[in-house]
Amino acid sequence: MKTLKELHPNRIFLAIAVIFIVVGTLIGQMYDRSAKKHMNSVRIYHRVNYSYSQKQGRMSLPQTLTQLKPRTKVHIDFDVRGKPGELLYVKTVYAPVKVYADGKLIYEYGDPKTRPSFMKDPACSVNTVSLPFDGEHKTIHIHMTYWSLKGRSHLTLKPCAVGNQGEVMRYISQNYSFSRGISIFFLITGVILVFFAFFFLNDIAPVKRIFYSGLLIALAGLWQYCMNDLSIYISQSVNGLYLLSFSSMFMLMIPMTKFVSVQLGNRKDKLLPFVTICNEVSFIAAMVLQFAGFVDFATSFYFFIIEEAMSLVLVAVIMGYHTMRNHHNDDRTFFMSTLTLSVFMILSIIRRLTGSTSDTMFVLMGFYLFVVILIIFLQSLWKNMMIQKEKAMALENEMSQLENAIEAQKHHNELLIAHAEEVREQRHDLRHHLVALAQMVDQKNFLGIKKYVEDMKASMPMNNAVTYCDNQIINALLSYYVEKGRKSHIEMDILTQIPAHNPHISDNNLSVIVGNMIENAIEACNKQESGEKKIILRAKVQGNMLIFTMDNTFNGEVRKRDGHFVSSKVADGSRIGIGLSSVESIAHKYHGEAEFHGEGHIFKSSVYLEM
Structure with a gap:
């Protein structure tokens, strides 16, 4: 789900x-x-007799009476015909009310005790009350007394309706x-x-x-x-x-x-x-x-x-x-x-x-x-x-890869400097070695000469730096990831031919491509619970195209959403993988393509760019 x-x-x-x-x-x-369907399901009583403040007559509801003093009594009278089980629908708009049927109180609403003290007038109420019909088609006289509001000078009167429970409910619902x-x-x-x-x-x-x-x-x-x-x-x-x-x-x-x-x-x-x-x-x-x-x-x-x-x-x-x-x-x-x-x-x-x-x-x-x-x-x-967020994440990924490239270049330079220092020291000591050898020649001590030369060879600095390609930045980055992969017991097989200078492709973009591809491959290998862990990377120039291919082992589970690979850094797969998306984006920028797919437990990547 x-x-x-x-x-x-x-x-x-x-x-x-x-x-x-x-x-x-x-x-x-x-x-x-x-x-x-239910237009005539209840009987609505619009015409009523009224009386208040020495005024009386007939009126049609709904009606709004104005210029009333607070708590002015307003009396409403009308007759209803019905049968046992029927209800009277009553709505009052912020006004207390009492309802009488044939002179008997059957409903009361608005008592100050039933509401908080900070409410001058009661809230609107919609309710029903049973009518005391005791036979078919009996007529009951309804008398209603309203008290006008304290908060305003007008009173709104709504018509009453008569019907059974279902009819009244449908009337309100409609x-x-x-x-x-x-x-x-x-x-x-x-x-x-x-x-x-x-x-x-x-x-x-x-x-x-x-x-x-x-x-x-x-x-x-x-x-x-x-x-x-x-x-x-x-x-x-x-x-x-x-x-x-x-x-x-x-x-x-x-x-x-x-x-x-x-x-x-x-x-x-x-x-x-x-x-x-x-x-x-x-x-x-x-x-x-x-x-x-x-x-x-x-x-x-x-x-x-x-x-x-x-x-x-x-x-x-x-x-x-x-x-x-x-x-x-x-x-x-x-x-x-x-x-x-x-x-x-x-x-x-x-x-x-x-x-x-x-x-x-x-x-x-x-x-x-x-x-x-x-x-x-x-x-x-x-x-x-979402577009801006993806751009920001892509930029963050690019900066991360560039930081890795800088760190790799820094490490590579430190190795070169250390090697150069050892060579300088060896050159400084060379004169003393030559004097010692000359003396042994004069003494015809050939065994001593042989042993002395072997000791010199053993003490000479070894150049452990591996050259993967002519591009120094990419070479340093490859060295960095090869060392990282071997520390994770991953077999690294790297063979690349990347020119030292690419006039149309920036070293930054090459770093993002190489860094993302190998970094994702190392992560995939680290997720394997068993089996061989191996990464094979190849890069070569063919015509005017620079082509990268890489095969790496993985656990065989390819997770995609909406056609995109999801990030392995999020367990629920809720985020699109930015690394491979960045590689695709750079490939398209240089009129190329990038393809990624899994075959069994081998994940295959191929990227080509126009140089």
């Missing part, structure tokens, strides 16, 4: 985008079919399952992206952008999930959902502005810090005011919906400005996503101000499109990051 790091990043983000579109379409179709499904998908996607960023544990800009975008998507999903009527009805944890819903909504612009700050990088913008600080201060102020019991989240909401819309517009303006100024593709994509979300947020505000609707479907649609565009943006971002 593949680990997260083994998965191709482009496929991850593309899969998320495709899943987003497919799931959104499926949820939409399910919602549409459910709405058509109106709220779509937005709840999307919110859950937002939550999952956001958490995946945040986990993805933490998993790689890199403090670099692309990973920060993935983290902030994931946090933004997760907060949007949490906001929509917690304010969803179906979620409220299922969980009944109204106070917790209330606090989570508003706090996540109030935080939305913080990761957004952080994302933009990372996106701009060194391109400083004077307006962005102001937008960031305003949103952070507003969030902190809202939290303090709510938990101190001064201003409820439900009241602060109207400020935040305006502030966040303005912040989105400013962010879109900032990104638009930098897009036109710098012509960055990443800026252009993110500008389109923020502009899309800004338009839908403004449309939502206009609909609220005109009284067309009080839901957040426009915001949800905006976020849906925003997330799709953002995921496409992240896919491009991650692809570029």
